[in-house]
Amino acid sequence: MARVKILPVLFAALATALIWSVPVAAQAEVKLAVVDLNRCVRECKQGKRSQAELQRRAQDFENELKSLQTEVSTMQKELENTAMLLKPEARQAKERDFERKVRRLRDRQREAKQDMMEAQRDAFRPILNNLGKVIKQIGAQGKYTMITESKAALYYPSSVDITSQVIAAYDKAHP
Secondary structure: OHHHHHHHHHHHHHHHHHHHHHHHHHHOOOOEEEEOHHHHHHHOHHHHHHHHHHHHHHHHHHHHHHHHHHHHHHHHHHHHHHOOOOOHHHHHHHHHHHHHHHHHHHHHHHHHHHHHHHHHHHHHHHHHHHHHHHHHHHHHHHOOOEEEEHHHOOOOOHHHEOHHHHHHHHHHHOO
């Protein structure tokens, strides 16, 4: 009877030993790397050109919005200074014009934000797609088991970071 109770414990111990030994054997064959995709996009030549273009567009939007904001501020001061002197109908008309201008400013701010998000997505999508191809090529050539984004890794030594290699390969393939 004692022998029957020992058998499941012995089997569990043997199974645990086998489970712990498999990862050690498999680790000898595993080659991992990490890539910082944000850094790749920021530092590759095409990414720098896209960022410069996006900054120019953002500056244009900012100038336009500053102009609208100045108009709204001027209108508000004018309304505050002359409201008491105007007839009620004229004051209401000016207030409606002011409210329209404020709505136009808010709408344009929202549109500018949306336009910038779309422009950024459109500018970086092809870069990210091409980066994926370059990373797959590096993975195949380097016989990596897995390459992951650096944000997904909780810890990794700098020796497994191939970001600089990916940027160089990307710039070579996409000048």
